[in-house]
Amino acid sequence: MFSDLKRAAAAMALTVLVVAAPPAAAQAPAAPSPGEKIADALRRSPVYVDAAYADSVPTARQQQLVRQIEKTGLPIKVALVPIVQGDAYDGESDVFAEVVHDRLDERELILVTAGDRWTGDLNGFEWPGEEQQAADAVRTVGFLDEMKDAGLAEQTAKAVELIERGDGEKAYEEATDEALGPDSGGGSSARPDDGAAGSDKSDSGAGDSTWQPLITAALALALALALAAGVLFFFVRRRRRGPGTTGSPFAFPQAVFAAAREADEAALRRQTEAEVVALGDAAQAADTSTPALQQALDAYAAAGTVLDAARGLPDLAGVLALVAEGRDALVADGRDDALEGTSTPLPLCFFNPLHGRAERRIRWRPLGRRDHLHIAACEACGTAVRTRRAPEVLTDTDADGRSVPYFEIPADRSVWAATGYGSLLRDGEDGLAGRVGRGEFSRGRG
Structure with missing residues (x-):
C-alpha cells in the first residue's frame, strides 16, 4: 500500500511539472526582424553596411565614415542595405527608412540609405523637419560629374559632406542645372517650385505681397485666353479635317x-x-x-x-x-x-x-x-x-x-x-x- 502511495505521489509530481513547464517554443526568444536588427546595429555605430555591399564599403572605409559623421555633430546614420522588389520594404527606400526610424525611436535623425528599385542613387531622409535639407543634399550626389564613376563609399562620404553644409536645395538646383543643361529636352531643368522660389529671392520686388493679387489676376487671364485659344484651335482643325x-x-x-x-x-x-x-x-x-x-x-x-x-x-x-x-x-x-x-x-x-x-x-x-x-x-x-x-x-x-x-x-x-x-x-x-x-x-x- 505504501508503495502504491509513493507511485501515486510521483505521478502527481510529474503531472505538475509537465503542466507548469512552458513549451520549448515559448522559451526560445523570437528572432529580431530585419528592421530591428539594423536599428540595433545603428545604436552601436552610425554606419551599417549589409554583407552585399561589404566589398564596396570595406571595414576600414566604414570606420572613416564613422569618424566623418562624428565630426559633423549631426544625428546622421548610414544604412546601406539592398532594397529590391519583393523584399520586406516592397523595394522602396522610403518604406525602409520609416521602418528603421520607428525601430530606432529617435526624435532627431538623418538617415542615408542605398538606392531602391527605382534608382541606384543614394536617398536621404530627415526627421523631424528639413533643417539640414538632407533629401536634396543626398540626391545631389547622383548629378555631380565627380561622382559619375565613384564607388558607393565615395558617394556616401560626399552625401555626408553635403548634409553637413546644410544647403542641399541650392546644391541640388546647381547640380541639376549643370547636368541637364540645354539638353533636357524642352524647358528648364529647374524644379517645379523654382518660379516661386525665384520670386522670393529676386531684388525686383515682384515677390512683395502687394503685387500678388495683380500677378494672380494676370496669370488667370492668361490661362483663360490660352484655354479659349485651344478650344478655338480644336474646332477649326476639326472643321478643316x-x-x-x-x-x-x-x-x-x-x-x-x-x-x-x-x-x-x-x-x-x-x-x-x-x-x-x-x-x-x-x-x-x-x-x-x-x-x-x-x-x-x-x-x-x-x-x-x-x-x-x-x-x-x-x-x-x-x-x-x-x-x-x-x-x-x-x-x-x-x-x-x-x-x-x-x-x-x-x-x-x-x-x-x-x-x-x-x-x-x-x-x-x-x-x-x-x-x-x-x-x-x-x-x-x-x-x-x-x-x-x-x-x-x-x-x-x-x-x-x-x-x-x-x-x-x-x-x-x-x-x-x-x-x-x-x-x-x-x-x-x-x-x-x-x-x-x-x-x-x-x-x-x-
Whole structure:
C-alpha cells in the first residue's frame, strides 16, 4: 500500500511539472526582424553596411565614415542595405527608412540609405523637419560629374559632406542645372517650385505681397485666353479635317490616354485603331515626293503589325509610340500641322508611354547599374524621380508570370524594354518602325 502511495505521489509530481513547464517554443526568444536588427546595429555605430555591399564599403572605409559623421555633430546614420522588389520594404527606400526610424525611436535623425528599385542613387531622409535639407543634399550626389564613376563609399562620404553644409536645395538646383543643361529636352531643368522660389529671392520686388493679387489676376487671364485659344484651335482643325476624322493624339493627349488611365484595354485598343487609321490618312494626303513619307509609311505598317498581335497595354502603348514616330516624320517635312512649330519632338514617356509625350530628358540610374541613362519623361514622372518618389510605371508580365516594370523584361524578349519606347534609341539608330520591320517584335513574342 505504501508503495502504491509513493507511485501515486510521483505521478502527481510529474503531472505538475509537465503542466507548469512552458513549451520549448515559448522559451526560445523570437528572432529580431530585419528592421530591428539594423536599428540595433545603428545604436552601436552610425554606419551599417549589409554583407552585399561589404566589398564596396570595406571595414576600414566604414570606420572613416564613422569618424566623418562624428565630426559633423549631426544625428546622421548610414544604412546601406539592398532594397529590391519583393523584399520586406516592397523595394522602396522610403518604406525602409520609416521602418528603421520607428525601430530606432529617435526624435532627431538623418538617415542615408542605398538606392531602391527605382534608382541606384543614394536617398536621404530627415526627421523631424528639413533643417539640414538632407533629401536634396543626398540626391545631389547622383548629378555631380565627380561622382559619375565613384564607388558607393565615395558617394556616401560626399552625401555626408553635403548634409553637413546644410544647403542641399541650392546644391541640388546647381547640380541639376549643370547636368541637364540645354539638353533636357524642352524647358528648364529647374524644379517645379523654382518660379516661386525665384520670386522670393529676386531684388525686383515682384515677390512683395502687394503685387500678388495683380500677378494672380494676370496669370488667370492668361490661362483663360490660352484655354479659349485651344478650344478655338480644336474646332477649326476639326472643321478643316471634316466630320468623322480623328485628330492627332499627341496634339491633345488627354483625349487619347483617358482610356489608359482607366486601364480599360478594350477602350484603349479602339483608340489606337483610330490613331493608326488617322496616321494612314495623313500619310496618304502627304506629297509623294517627300523622303519622310517612307518613314511615315513604315511606321504605319509597323503600327498595324503590332496592333494585330497586341496582347495587352504594353503592346498598345507600342502602337501609340509608332504612331508618334510616323507623325513626327511627317511633321519634320512639314506635311502635317498636328505638331506644327515643334522641333525634334521627344518620344513618349519612358516610364509609362500611356502618359503621353515626354516633356524633357532626365538622368536616371536603374537599380543595379552604376551608369545613368538619359531618358525622356513626362512632367509628372520627371518630378517624381527628382523628388525620390516612385513614378507610375507601365508593367508587363515576366517569364514567371509576375507583374514587373516593362523595362525589367529582358531586351531580347521585348522590343519595348530594349528601346524604352524610343527613349533609349540614339541618333542614327533605326527607330521603332525599323526594329519591328526587322522582326524584333515578333521574335520577342515567340
